[in-house]
Amino acid sequence: MKDKIILITGGAGGIGQASAKEFLDHGAKVILVDLNEEALKNAKSNLGDENIHLIKADVTNEEDVENYVRETVDRFGKIDIFFNNAGINGPFKEIKDLSKKEFDLVMSINTTGVFLGMKHVIQQMEKQEHGTIVNTASNAAYIGSAGMPAYIASKHAVAGLTKTAALEAADSNIRVNAVAPAAIDTDMLSDIQNNLTPGEPEKSGEAIKAGIPFGRFGTPEEVAKVVYFLASDNASFVTGSMYNVDGGMQAD
Numbered sequence: 308m309k310d311k312i313i314l315i316t317g318g319a320g321g322i323g324q325a326s327a328k329e330f331l332d333h334g335a336k337v338i339l340v341d342l343n344e345e346a347l348k349n350a351k352s353n354l355g356d357e358n359i360h361l362i363k364a365d366v367t368n369e370e371d372v373e374n375y376v377r378e379t380v381d382r383f384g385k386i387d388i389f390f391n392n393a394g395i396n397g398p399f400k401e402i403k404d405l406s407k408k409e410f411d412l413v414m415s416i417n418t419t420g421v422f423l424g425m426k427h428v429i430q431q432m433e434k435q436e437h438g439t440i441v442n443t444a445s446n447a448a449y450i451g452s453a454g455m456p457a458y459i460a461s462k463h464a465v466a467g468l469t470k471t472a473a474l475e476a477a478d479s480n481i482r483v484n485a486v487a488p489a490a491i492d493t494d495m496l497s498d499i500q501n502n503l504t505p506g507e508p509e510k511s512g513e514a515i516k517a518g519i520p521f522g523r524f525g526t527p528e529e530v531a532k533v534v535y536f537l538a539s540d541n542a543s544f545v546t547g548s549m550y551n552v553d554g555g556m557q558a559d
């Protein structure tokens with residue numbers, strides 16, 4: 308990974324930061340993209356590495372996406388790896404109670420953001436004639452879940468976009484895969500627990516763990532290692548795949 312240029316969206320969050328660390332530890336230069344400027348600065352100080360560059364951007368805004376691609380290429384000359392990872396849960400409401408605005412917000416970050424990122428990064432990777440992309444899907448890309456309609460729909464769409472992009476980009480020497488994590492110990496999971504059992508997050512936490520064959524939450528570092536593998540040359544014949552990082556949930 309020495310001198311490889313890695314662009315990570317949602318880079319200030321739990322999985323984003325852990326992945327940044329994994330790439331930095333292997334000698335890469337990392338560009339963290341996130342909407343939350345404060346969290347970006349904290350991420351840089353947590354990671355404490357000079358090889359980090361920060362870009363504030365909203366993944367739903369096409370101008371912001373064009374800017375983060377342009378700024379990276381102007382500064383570093385290329386994008387070797389794109390970890391397309393930003394996402395939100397959205398409100399916990401059933402379809403009959405969810406407003407169009409609430410539905411659209413989740414779809415715009417989790418799906419349109421992933422589409423726009425791939426669109427502009429693939430244009431750049433085609434010029435370079437190489438690159439690898441890892442999208443963040445979820446266990447939610449395979450199942451339904453009462454009370455999370457927009458999140459579920461948005462992650463099913465990420466699976467479809469990943470497979471389609473893999474086919475479209477294969478003859479340009481670009482690989483496209485996705486990780487499908489479940490129950491990873493980050494702010495997003497805390498938010499889910501607080502919504503399921505307000506004021507008693509441990510209660511829903513135990514219920515979630517009971518549905519995981521390993522009986523525990525995953526760590527962001529465990530996702531980061533799979534992202535690293537998919538992005539590396541060790542996965543040179545892997546494209547269009549979904550890699551579960553879920554303690555066995557999909558096997559059940």
Ligand SMILES: NC(=O)C1=CN([C@@H]2O[C@H](COP(=O)(O)OP(=O)(O)OC[C@H]3O[C@@H](n4cnc5c(N)ncnc54)[C@H](O)[C@@H]3O)[C@@H](O)[C@H]2O)C=CC1
Pocket residue numbers: 316317318319320321322323340341342343346364365366367392393394395396416443444445446487488489490491492493494495496
């Ligand atoms: N934590 C979990 O259990 C699982 C998480 N995931 C997915 O992993 C990805 C990362 O999530 P976590 O690290 O767990 O959560 P997180 O909440 O720690 O990180 C998400 C990051 O995305 C950023 N973000 C949100 N909206 C944005 C926008 N419009 N533009 C740019 N950045 C934006 C947030 O500021 C935050 O830093 C998400 O796509 C999530 O859906 C998938 C399966 C399980």
Ligand SMILES: CC(=O)C(C)=O
Pocket residue numbers: 445446447488489490491495496499
């Ligand atoms: C947020 C998510 O995708 C989970 C808990 O699997």
